[in-house]
Amino acid sequence: MSNFTNTYIKNLKPRPNKQYEEYEGQGFGLKVSPAGTKTWIYRYKINDKTEKVSLGHYPNMSLADAKTKFIQLKELKRQSINPKQVLAPEIEEDKNTVTELVNRWYSNYISKHRKQPLQILQLINADIIPLIGEQYIDEIEAKDITKALDKIVARGSNVHANKVLSAIKQAFNYAVSRGELKINPAIYIRARDIGGIEKPRERVLTLDEIKQLWQFLSNGKHSVSLQITNALKILLLTGVRTGELRVAKWNEFDFENSLWTIPANNTKTGITMRVHLTNLVESLFMELYNCSMGDYVISGADGQSPLSDRALPKAVIRLQERIGIDKWTTHDLRRTFATQLGETLRIDPVVIEKCLGHKMPKIMATYNKNEMLPEREEALDKWGKYVEKLVNYNAVDEELQTQLIAKMKPHFLQTQEIIN
Numbered sequence: 001m002s003n004f005t006n007t008y009i010k011n012l013k014p015r016p017n018k019q020y021e022e023y024e025g026q027g028f029g030l031k032v033s034p035a036g037t038k039t040w041i042y043r044y045k046i047n048d049k050t051e052k053v054s055l056g057h058y059p060n061m062s063l064a065d066a067k068t069k070f071i072q073l074k075e076l077k078r079q080s081i082n083p084k085q086v087l088a089p090e091i092e093e094d095k096n097t098v099t100e101l102v103n104r105w106y107s108n109y110i111s112k113h114r115k116q117p118l119q120i121l122q123l124i125n126a127d128i129i130p131l132i133g134e135q136y137i138d139e140i141e142a143k144d145i146t147k148a149l150d151k152i153v154a155r156g157s158n159v160h161a162n163k164v165l166s167a168i169k170q171a172f173n174y175a176v177s178r179g180e181l182k183i184n185p186a187i188y189i190r191a192r193d194i195g196g197i198e199k200p201r202e203r204v205l206t207l208d209e210i211k212q213l214w215q216f217l218s219n220g221k222h223s224v225s226l227q228i229t230n231a232l233k234i235l236l237l238t239g240v241r242t243g244e245l246r247v248a249k250w251n252e253f254d255f256e257n258s259l260w261t262i263p264a265n266n267t268k269t270g271i272t273m274r275v276h277l278t279n280l281v282e283s284l285f286m287e288l289y290n291c292s293m294g295d296y297v298i299s300g301a302d303g304q305s306p307l308s309d310r311a312l313p314k315a316v317i318r319l320q321e322r323i324g325i326d327k328w329t330t331h332d333l334r335r336t337f338a339t340q341l342g343e344t345l346r347i348d349p350v351v352i353e354k355c356l357g358h359k360m361p362k363i364m365a366t367y368n369k370n371e372m373l374p375e376r377e378e379a380l381d382k383w384g385k386y387v388e389k390l391v392n393y394n395a396v397d398e399e400l401q402t403q404l405i406a407k408m409k410p411h412f413l414q415t416q417e418i419i420n
Helices: 004-008 063-078 084-094 098-113 117-132 142-154 158-177 207-218 226-238 242-246 279-290 311-323 330-343 350-355 364-366 373-390 395-419
Strands: 020-025 028-032 038-046 049-058 259-262 273-276
Touching: 004 395, 028 063, 038 063, 038 158, 049 063, 049 084, 049 364, 063 084, 098 117, 098 158, 117 142, 142 158, 207 226, 207 311, 207 330, 207 373, 226 242, 226 311, 226 330, 226 373, 242 330, 273 373, 279 373, 311 330, 330 350, 330 373
Parallel strands: none
Antiparallel strands: 020 028, 028 038, 038 049, 259 273
């Protein structure tokens, strides 16, 4: 036990990954969190049970004020009144939970400065709040965070656990920058100790696997939705990112000129991307349009909002064993697209990079503004026809495909004119 003075209190340093308490006597103490927050506490026993309440934070609550409040609560306890019951309303008003922090972080920073803020919002609502949302930011410790992340790893989502860790670190850094915390409680947690070291994926579907996947999605004997089956086919045929397709709206499409313009705020690079639509891809989009109820090309269950960013990955996991193809992800379809264009069709690497919407190296980007649309159109047409031949499309299939496009285009164009 120690006699508290302002100098003594200021010299109390946080201990990494460990919370500790100092007491002056009669239960009057100070709790120091790993983040450096100092909280006045009163520890007492009532009805043979040890209780503990927080009085306030130092230096917002001075030593003198804390001692005054302690004396008042001690008198209540002497009268057999539990101080915790008296303080409960005050504690409720003064709380600063992880939920409140991440919501402020999202509203004040992420939503204003990130190109794709909804991805972070998904992490917040699906993982951070359910796992640690109720804990106070000045009391949470590294072990609380690692235990929460271990639950994500336990469900087989190692990479996702590392993404959640990154978001948690950023949120607590935000709190530190605003003076709400002195130390980030997640600062010493390493991704390698949670989800492990993430090695760059190299998975590429072989031509036989592409054929197997496509024929399964087209056999009509599964319960996979049209939104999912067509989305997977479109990803394979165009090489666009999953996120670009997931949030695509019908007003981005010019079917009269067979062109899809992805706005800059939907692309990872922040650059407007134009994608040529082959006959096969157009027919897939037309099938989706025929059952669409809202603005989004691939909508969620309500028919109005975009498909959840978890829907496609979950669908792929369910498809793994049913199709009999070794583990693959939606992003592997993009890698497959690029690899097969190069190895099978011998397309120029620069054209492939343009098809993928990658930023060119600095010198090339400065002097070459050419989008290479004709070359990209030729590459996508070659790939579409190659896939058609690979999966054994016949003349009847091609005729039905042409008929579908011819039937649906006028209706779609008329609808666009009404909307515009």
